[in-house]
Amino acid sequence: MFKITPNPPETDAPTDSDPTSPYSTLDPTKLNDAAERALDHYLKPTTPQPPRKPSGMFVVAPQIDNESLLAHACESMASASIMLSDFAALLDTPYRHTLLGIQQVVMLGELAVNRALDNLEPPTRN
Structure with a gap:
């Protein structure tokens, strides 16, 4: 189907006296300032942020050995796996499958x- 569209109104070419033209007064200084701001925004490196200091609220003591850390992680993951399995038993099919998938990842x-615990060399005791 052919739809008739009206022609746009005829206007004269923009001149310096046209108040509606955004390009009537092209001030080179303003254009240069705008270009500098745009380039600075995209290309100027940002000031480096100070290094982030982690919160000391939940810090693992640095003197704890790797074997203890791995054993604790293993026990935590086993507990999470059991909790997810128990919770999945309470849910209907689509949510149960999602929870069992998360439980499998854990x-x-x-x-x-x-396996990391099995491969860990026990420290020699003197």
């Missing part, structure tokens, strides 16, 4: 931590 992480 269980695989637990297996990886267990």
